[in-house]
Amino acid sequence: MIYYAGLDVGSLLAKAVIMDDDGILAYSVRSIDGNFRQAARQVMVEALDKCGLLSETLNVVGATGLGAAFVNDPAVRNTEISCQARGIHYLLPQVRTLIEIGDQSARVIKLTEKGMVADCVVNDKCAMGSGSVLQTIAKVLGINVTDMGELSLQSANPVRFSAGCSVFAETEAISRIAENARIEDIVAGLHQAMAFKIGSIAQKIKIESDVAVTGGGACNPGLVKMLEKTIGNKLFLPREPMFSGAIGAVLMALEKVRMEKLCCSN
Amino acid sequence: MQKSSGLERASYIYTNRLQVARELKMQGEKFGGYLCCYVPVEMLSAAGYVPFRIIGDMNEPITNADAYLPSVMCPFYRSCLDLGLKGKYDFLDGLVSPHACDAAERVGLVWRSYFKYPFTFYLDIPHTVHASALVFFKQQLAHLRKGLEEYTGLKITDNDLKKQIKLFNRQRELVRQLYHLRKVEPPPVSGTEVLQLAVSLMGLPVQEGNLLAEEVIKEVKTRKMKPSKMKGRVLVWGCLIDNTAITSLIEDCGLEVVMDDTAIGSRTFGHDVELTEDPLDGLALRYLEKIVCPRTFRETGKNRANDLENRFSYLRKIVKDWHIDGIYMNLIRNCDIHGYEVPEVRYFFEEIGMPVLVIEQDYSTAALAPLRTRFQAFAESIEANR
Amino acid sequence: MFFAGLDVGSTMTKIVIRKDSGDYLSIIKPTGAEHRRFVDKVMTEALYKAKLSFEQIDYIVATGYGRVNVPFADTQLSEITCHMKGVNWLYPSVRTIIDIGGQDSKGIKVKNGKTNSFVMNDKCAAGTGRFLEVMAELLGMKLEEIGEMALRSGNPVAISKMCTVFARQEVLLRLSDGAALEDILAGLHQALAARIFSMVSKIGIEREVVLTGGGAKNAGLVKFLEERLGFSVQKPDEPLLTGALGASLAAQEIAQKAVADGAMPKQKNHTLTPASFFEEMPSVN
Amino acid sequence: MEEKKKKRSSAKTLQTAREAGYFGKKMLANTRMAVDEGRPVAWAMVEWWLGATIAKAMGVELVFPENYGAFCAASRTAEPNLDYSESDGFPSTLCGYARNCLGYARKLKENNFVIPAESTGGGMPKPDFLLACGAACDARYKWFQALGRYMDVPVWLLEFPQTGSKEYFLPGNKEENISYMVEELRAFVSFLEDLLGRKMNWDGLEERLDILFKTHELAYKVDLMRRTVPSPAVCTDFWALMIPHLYLPDDLEALAFYQRVYDEVKYKVDNKIGAIPNEKYRMMFSELPPWHTLGFFDEVAERHGVAFVFESWNYHVPPPLLEDEKKGITDPLELIARYSYHKFHHAAPAAKEYEIDPILFTAPYLEYVRDYQVDGLMFHPLMSCRPATYTLMHVRNLMLERFKVPSLVIEGDIVDLRVFNEEEALAKFDAFIETMDYHRELRKKEGLHW
Ligand SMILES: Nc1ncnc2c1ncn2[C@@H]1O[C@H](COP(=O)(O)OP(=O)(O)O)[C@@H](O)[C@H]1O
Ligand SMILES: Nc1ncnc2c1ncn2[C@@H]1O[C@H](COP(=O)(O)OP(=O)(O)O)[C@@H](O)[C@H]1O
Ligand code: SF4
Ligand code: SF4
């Protein structure tokens, strides 16, 4: 049997998948905790454990993400944009526009029917719109990031955030708490501010249906709902939205390896 | 609505200007959209259009325009195109876009690449006031006239034009009366109210507008004013303010907006068109030479002192006549025309002892809140210097 | 007569109580989230320290980011005016003030004891003291330490990202690459100094330059700013206090002018919710 | 990252391109020498040969602050000038060339108009007048007007009318435009005669024009040869080669040099020698380049086999004037007016055909993508120059819709290297390669020939 692994070493989380020719065998995710190398190693071990494999059995390892350089060789590295595109194409082939919300990134990628990148825009100057602000605010509010989505869905009256800055959003949240605003309204307001920003990034390329969301931000139903409202499209979610990058990393790596083989055998 | 006072009506029309236009359209009016104060509205009016000034909306986040214009350009014109893309200006029957600044020029041209109005015209405007420039500009106006005639199938006679010139001269004269009323302390009408009237006039048939302006003036003249608690009287310099959110913010912070040198204000209503034999001469002269805007190059003259005097002496007069205590320079981000001018204008004002506040704003009401501290501090420093 | 100035900043609340003779006393406390109630508490504490009752204070001016939340203030003034007054009182020769706070940073040009012009950045955390707060937290260090540490670097690591959030990530990567802590810190301080310098340059920097706000407490930042400026700057013994000091001076001016005009200085008749927790109060410094 | 930032200039593939920098230095040195010899000097905007040739025929030496801005940026010495202009109140959003120049002028003034010793390329001397222009961008006259703050010299604004794609074809309009330009040129000649106290040398002007047209003909032929696959020269070559044809076209040395350029390119075409070893993708660049990081183009050539086969419409010479249009013209001023007007409006027929506006910065691309068989466009929206940025999104839409040619957008600046993120740009490029592959297939399906 031939096995492949994909690693997406993000800025906050490291994600691994193990696949064979029939599909996905195991997923695993863990926090980076300031040490990319160790997190990458660990998350891989965990994923392998889940399907009872050893790292020696892996034929191909693909890596992507900010910390891809920290993945032990031999690994085939590719950029996040292409990997996200391949990943979502594998999971939801009808998708033509992908919104990826990671910890540091908010990207909008347009895809061809073959899962290639047709166009993309990235927030590379200002972090507003990316996921990291969620952690900060969750800490301030004393709640879990994972609960934010559900909470915000209960809000009827989102607080309006005036700062367009991820960092100052924290100060604003603190002031709103002091004014006794309801927690769900604050969270919903934050989601709204993020959705506006992501919406404005997305506007730079004309969105085509179907539209999907991936990345950690997609695990947040509140954010997803606000985003749907802002851009006026239905958003599709893959089953495991966090792993599209890792899956793409496998697929890209396979493409490369096969290409090379082809060239050699000729 | 009919019964309410002029000021109330101006405020209503200001707030609902698109809806008012749509209603008028149902009653059979045709609308000719135009950008900036450099388009001779007399011409549009003579061709049977209600001239409708296209402006942006500071309350509306710019979204659709992002796919057509880069984010580093003038947000005012981005907002204009954004509204266009969102269908807010779909009642327009035509578009005249002038070469006022780079932004006006490109946005007008990009606009008509996507929306095919039955009638469009791009009006080139020279940058100088040389004699040859006047000749050229008059030729451009003749092309506009001919284009309108061909499209409407109606002849625009000299008399038609002269009639419109008189009507618009009347309108400009009325607005100037209102400006003059603000020379006293306390001014009987606020900057916010004047802005509301100005914006209303730019979307109404001229005669209706004149009636409205007359009513407003009558009302203002009879107002009883209490001594004001305001901290100072300011002149607003810059491209334009088209939203009362800004004037209200300034007024809230204790400053009275009593005069402006902007394109929705004195640059639009400042000078009359001379009734020349050939009406195009008068129009060319007013629209090219008399409007004073930094987009037009004035000869440098003998030396720098001369140059500054040529360009800015009218500002000194405004400061004196309107008893100005401070200058608010409203710079819309990414504006080249005004951006290059800022240091010199500022220098000019400071030389005559005026405190100056320069703010580079993003054309968005959401971004106004943090400006409050700046206006407050400015008001405090004016009060201290007064 | 007694006057009070309160500067409710985003991170710190500062109070100055002064006598018409010019003597004054001050207190600085973290602002905390609920500044409305908290201000009462700090005020009570300040009064306690001054051995005065609330009624004895003739006039109160509030300033700072949270100035609207001081119900017992007689007047609110912008922090720009107050910083200018405070600094000008301490340094009559000052021409340019650079104030680096947690919520904003600003430059104020002073002429004849009056604000001549000013600039401010409060839109992006990258140009404010907040930038360093975030970094100190990330590195698990105290704000008080990072400046000194940055000064120990011989080889600053250039930080290429402007945004605070992205820069935080860049720092983590550099650490993983094995860069030295002090070099990273030096890079961060340099980046902030460059941004502040370029903002304040807009009003034209003239000497004397006085540095205030929390940022002035950071020796590294001060040095890198001086490098940029090409000369040395002044800083008050307690750089956090100038806003509150200026507010108290403004209070004095307003009250004395009112008295001279034969009016009652107090416009409002507010009360202070007495704080009943003296025992909780940390010892007065 | 740090190391990459240090690799500033690009290798350039043509021998002649490597030598072209000489002309930039020559221009600067000429003006300094003129000052020493008491001859008049002016700072001029690029005004597409409208007034420069006339001024030179009057014995004025010219230097172009735009070019100087690019020079400072490329040698990474612009930053202090930028800071210096900002600290005098000029907004940081203004044109990078302008801020560099304003900062430089301020220093010059503070040094009593003695060129500061450390100035890049020896520095620009104080001019006797400033030649501004009404074409293409507001900066072209507002910036020179603003220089009044530092130097008490007259500014002359040369008008350059600009027309929409529909208006270009209105009966009479074009001729009115031209005669307006001619009038303005006449006024300019009188201005010069007054200022310099001497008469125009008309014969000298005609000679210069003659050389100019010859240089430009060669430059145009070089452009045409670049349509060949594989491309014999790339953008980084062009940005060096443009100095002689843009700034010194009426200089005999430049003409001789262009003959060599022509020969070199011709040799490469005849022998099918590509500029880059393995040309896989043909791209076009729009509009003004990141002067501080031109090495970027070598990098993508190496990584992906990308050849930038055409670039920067506004720096190129136009196709030669039709004989019809030149026939019977005896007034050199009219010839100049027609030629410059033609530069900006030569794509008007294409604009009309496709019903698009504006003609400048937009319509020429309709022809280029086809003629140069372009697989993708790289857009470089500038933080500080709007005129060359305004239409990028628009062109991007047009090219995708009409020709299925995709674009890559990488933000940056001409001068300010702080806003260009090379790492990020390379990552985007990696993804864009796929995008080009995909659109190649699309074009095939749609029956587009490349
Ligand atoms: N279960 C979850 N529910 C809601 N949000 C989540 C969840 N898990 C992660 N997130 C959010 O997703 C972000 C991380 O996304 P990810 O795509 O892993 O980023 P990166 O690849 O940069 O590490 C975090 O900022 C966090 O806010
Ligand atoms: N002891 C200290 N050492 C170094 N930096 C400090 C210190 N105290 C405060 N700071 C800096 O000052 C900033 C807060 O300044 P402050 O003037 O109190 O702001 P605000 O007025 O907004 O409360 C913080 O962001 C931090 O960067
Ligand atoms: S506004 Fe905030 S999130 Fe945006 S760049 Fe600045 S610090 Fe970063
Ligand atoms: S702000 Fe400037 S760019 Fe915008 S419309 Fe006004 S003059 Fe033109």
Ligand code: SF4
């Ligand atoms: S086109 Fe752009 S770069 Fe050139 S002068 Fe104008 S604003 Fe500056």
